[in-house]
Amino acid sequence: DARVTQTPRHKVTEMGQEVTMRCQPILGHNTVFWYRQTMMQGLELLAYFRNRAPLDDSGMPKDRFSAEMPDATLATLKIQPSEPRDSAVYFCASGPDSTGQYFGPGTRLTVT
Amino acid sequence: QKEVEQDPGPLSVPEGAIVSLNCTYSNSAFQYFMWYRQYSRKGPELLMYTYSSGNKEDGRFTAQVDKSSKYISLFIRDSQPSDSATYLCAMTKSGGSYIPTFGRGTSLIVHP
Numbered sequence: 001d002a003r004v005t006q007t008p009r010h011k012v013t014e015m016g017q018e019v020t021m022r023c024q025p026i027l028g029h030n031t032v033f034w035y036r037q038t039m040m041q042g043l044e045l046l047a048y049f050r051n052r053a054p055l056d057d058s059g060m061p062k063d064r065f066s067a068e069m070p071d072a073t074l075a076t077l078k079i080q081p082s083e084p085r086d087s088a089v090y091f092c093a094s095g096p097d098s099t100g101q102y103f104g105p106g107t108r109l110t111v112t
Numbered sequence: 113q114k115e116v117e118q119d120p121g122p123l124s125v126p127e128g129a130i131v132s133l134n135c136t137y138s139n140s141a142f143q144y145f146m147w148y149r150q151y152s153r154k155g156p157e158l159l160m161y162t163y164s165s166g167n168k169e170d171g172r173f174t175a176q177v178d179k180s181s182k183y184i185s186l187f188i189r190d191s192q193p194s195d196s197a198t199y200l201c202a203m204t205k206s207g208g209s210y211i212p213t214f215g216r217g218t219s220l221i222v223h224p
Contacts, residue, residue: 042216100146103155
């Protein structure tokens with residue numbers, strides 16, 4: 001049963017530290033998404049890749065966030081420097097274009 | 113006005129009830145419609161996907177799309193306590209980037 005995997009599952013860090021989150025999408029899916037979920041804002045799209053090319057990162061704070069997809073089996077989301085307001089659950093999802101997305105279990109980030 | 117509106121609930125029903133969850137949208141370009149279920153502290157799980165108008169059934173779940181009214185529904189028959197979760201609708205436009213627009217989710221509680 002193919003699944004999206006994410007590491008780490010939990011991360012507690014101090015303000016100012018770099019955070020790297022990793023995602024392994026489902027093999028064969030050509031779209032990869034990064035989302036942030038909070039109680040206040042719900043699901044927010046941070047980045048979108050199609051066939052590994054970044055197509056949309058308009059929802060991402062450019063000064064501190066970066067997203068890359070170095071190969072088809074790995075997507076990364078980095079925050080540098082992290083701030084307390086970045087505390088949230090970060091989800092990676094992959095999918096075959098329009099027929100829906102498959103989400104990973106999420107990374108629960110706490111920045112103190 | 114948001115592109116996709118969804119009542120946050122909570123919606124509380126007794127076990128065995130028929131549940132109706134709904135979303136309205138404003139953009140007629142949406143053609144693909146999805147429903148996700150999210151348990152507490154888990155990632156969203158794709159439940160149903162439909163294209164354009166009509167009904168789709170999968171076990172106890174039925175997804176319905178009424179494009180003329182810009183209204184979609186998810187019906188759950190014989191609801192179970194295990195159905196207690198947040199249900200998110202999502203939709204994408206045809207011929208575009210396949211970036212979904214999500215509703216905020218409806219919290220469902222099925223009590224024994």
